[in-house]
Amino acid sequence: MTKKQKKMLTRIILATVLMVLLHFVPAEGLIRFGLYMIPYLIIGHDILRKAFKGIRNGQVFDENFLMASATVGALTIGLTQSGDYVEAVAVMLFYQIGELFQAIAVGKSRKNITALMDIRPDYANVEIDGCLEQVDPEEVEIGTIIVVQPGEKVPIDGVVVEGRSSLNTSALTGESLPRDVETGDDIISGCVNMTGLLKIRTTREFGESTVSKILDLVENASSRKSRSEDFIAKFAKIYTPAVCYSALALALIPPVASMLMGIAPEWSQWLYRALSFLVASCPCALVISIPLSFFAGIGGASHEGVLVKGSNFLEVLSQVDTVVFDKTGTLTHGNFQVSTVYPEGMDEKALLEYAALAESASSHPISRSLREACGQILDRSRVSDIQELGGKGVIALVDGKQVAAGNDRLMNHLGVTFRNREDVGTIVHVAVEGAYAGSILIADQMKPTAKDAIRGLKKAGVKECVMLTGDRKAVADRVAKDLGIDRVYAELLPGDKVDRVEELLEGRTGRKKLAFVGDGINDAPVLSRADIGIAMGAMGSDAAIEAADVVLMDDDPMKIVKAIRISRKTLSIVYQNIVFAIAIKILALVLVAVGMANMWIAIFADVGVMVLAVLNAIRALFVKKL
Amino acid sequence: MKKTYKIEVDCANCAAKMEDVTKKTPGVKAAVVNFMTQKLIVEFEDGADVAAVMANVVKGCKKVEDDCVIYL
Numbered sequence: 001m002t003k004k005q006k007k008m009l010t011r012i013i014l015a016t017v018l019m020v021l022l023h024f025v026p027a028e029g030l031i032r033f034g035l036y037m038i039p040y041l042i043i044g045h046d047i048l049r050k051a052f053k054g055i056r057n058g059q060v061f062d063e064n065f066l067m068a069s070a071t072v073g074a075l076t077i078g079l080t081q082s083g084d085y086v087e088a089v090a091v092m093l094f095y096q097i098g099e100l101f102q103a104i105a106v107g108k109s110r111k112n113i114t115a116l117m118d119i120r121p122d123y124a125n126v127e128i129d130g131c132l133e134q135v136d137p138e139e140v141e142i143g144t145i146i147v148v149q150p151g152e153k154v155p156i157d158g159v160v161v162e163g164r165s166s167l168n169t170s171a172l173t174g175e176s177l178p179r180d181v182e183t184g185d186d187i188i189s190g191c192v193n194m195t196g197l198l199k200i201r202t203t204r205e206f207g208e209s210t211v212s213k214i215l216d217l218v219e220n221a222s223s224r225k226s227r228s229e230d231f232i233a234k235f236a237k238i239y240t241p242a243v244c245y246s247a248l249a250l251a252l253i254p255p256v257a258s259m260l261m262g263i264a265p266e267w268s269q270w271l272y273r274a275l276s277f278l279v280a281s282c283p284c285a286l287v288i289s290i291p292l293s294f295f296a297g298i299g300g301a302s303h304e305g306v307l308v309k310g311s312n313f314l315e316v317l318s319q320v321d322t323v324v325f326d327k328t329g330t331l332t333h334g335n336f337q338v339s340t341v342y343p344e345g346m347d348e349k350a351l352l353e354y355a356a357l358a359e360s361a362s363s364h365p366i367s368r369s370l371r372e373a374c375g376q377i378l379d380r381s382r383v384s385d386i387q388e389l390g391g392k393g394v395i396a397l398v399d400g401k402q403v404a405a406g407n408d409r410l411m412n413h414l415g416v417t418f419r420n421r422e423d424v425g426t427i428v429h430v431a432v433e434g435a436y437a438g439s440i441l442i443a444d445q446m447k448p449t450a451k452d453a454i455r456g457l458k459k460a461g462v463k464e465c466v467m468l469t470g471d472r473k474a475v476a477d478r479v480a481k482d483l484g485i486d487r488v489y490a491e492l493l494p495g496d497k498v499d500r501v502e503e504l505l506e507g508r509t510g511r512k513k514l515a516f517v518g519d520g521i522n523d524a525p526v527l528s529r530a531d532i533g534i535a536m537g538a539m540g541s542d543a544a545i546e547a548a549d550v551v552l553m554d555d556d557p558m559k560i561v562k563a564i565r566i567s568r569k570t571l572s573i574v575y576q577n578i579v580f581a582i583a584i585k586i587l588a589l590v591l592v593a594v595g596m597a598n599m600w601i602a603i604f605a606d607v608g609v610m611v612l613a614v615l616n617a618i619r620a621l622f623v624k625k626l
Numbered sequence: 627m628k629k630t631y632k633i634e635v636d637c638a639n640c641a642a643k644m645e646d647v648t649k650k651t652p653g654v655k656a657a658v659v660n661f662m663t664q665k666l667i668v669e670f671e672d673g674a675d676v677a678a679v680m681a682n683v684v685k686g687c688k689k690v691e692d693d694c695v696i697y698l
Contacts, residue, residue: 004636050692057689062639103636110662220660220667233642287639295662 098607113299121155224310280602289613297570329519338373453557653679
């Protein structure tokens, strides 16, 4: 509790105790009024002052004004007729209790959410004259060697120059599997070093490091307001004056009408109803719970490695019914690997070794993946006379034998009969001494969770999944069928992707939205063109963080499903709160207007709805199991 | 130019009012009050005198919500 809140608590306790004591004091008339004024002023002096100031500043209709006029009115009725002052003081008391609760609850959840997002490192260890000193990360210059001990956060992006360790990236990605790093690897800030001592040469300033960028993004996220928030702001603007005029009408019209009809006007009864009406009308519950829900949703999501750049994007994400994937890097890993080896007349290992050796001089991704698949360091001295035949492959002498590795055109060129296989990916045929030795299939690997992710999206209410790819049609169709994708656009050039997405956007009607998922590399235009752009595997990629609206910190496609579920949950909480709060308000207002509820019920309706709405809003924080 | 100020404000409704007032202050191009992170983000018009504009913003905010604090 802050100082202010403690002071308020003291006032509440003091006023409550006085009220209980006054109950046993048999004072009458003006003395009784004077005695009850003591707790009233203790608990309500600031409200009265604020209401007065508001009127002076031309800000008439706020909740201070509502409470002040309601209680002053009730006191007047008490003074002139009933002699009952308890109600006025109690209303003020409950109002203040409600406000205090709200301030504590909101403050607390704000702290919880900020703590969830707290990946900010407090210091960096720099070696100065042989001993370690803790310095402010902001003061560390690029190229400084920093030391990260086990258990510490990596404060600044850099390259490991010494040591090896496992990193816990869960604060950034929500992923619990540790990531191993060793000398020469890039390392990003925000990870926690778990096992070994690491020396890191920084490659960025703190302000440019991943951790700062993420913090900046998340902290500013709730500054971009959603349509629901705008709606509530507008609603509150017309609502408060509207209830004030209604209350005035309630106080004047029925008694005047009664008088005209020759019935007793009962001024005090109608005034009392009008005042209760004011008490019940306070719009706090709505105004507080909507931004709180969004904030909690964004906070919970960021803890799961899903960064949403604004409440508005969370709202749009919940309305997505079409998801367009750029295949490479989202559904597949985007790196090429040997997936199958089909040897003929020799074993798999020998075939791979021949192919890798023949291609050993090339830097083409295909030869790199061949080398990787071989799994050992190649002895280049075994290779000689390498000829590269552009667009076909290579021919080289390996251990004195002629080895040819390349596509079918190379085989035709050499007059070797080969066997073709209808597979997804690139085929490398190998011929040794003019005889066919088999083929090696190199393909972009499907992510293991890709299929589950598509299924998950369908289950989460996404109607159509579309895949964009540069692959051949036959291949793309097979992948799509395998994954359960509804529509495929194949053989696209990079520039075609924007056109396809625009085409899809044009053909749409209604309020549902289209999301584009890319790996953040070269797809910035498409990310910004779609209703909502989702970038995957963004750890350390600035371009993606800039261009996308939602950033997934790791490259697991299941996170897309999670992001959509989080957004749906948050928005359903928002709608629950809007409907619930408005419905209860209207019900209470009607009951009060017809005289079926008194001021006590009115204040409970106000405070109670607020408490429930705040508690409901906090539910948006719990997204782990979604 | 864009600047971020730390603020203290208790109720979301008051935060919305502060945002309105700040937006209407001469020299301010755009403004957002973030109640959750307790921040006021002001985008100034080109060539505006930041100190003078902010003095007006504080005055205006005090008018709509007496309890608010803006840390300049």
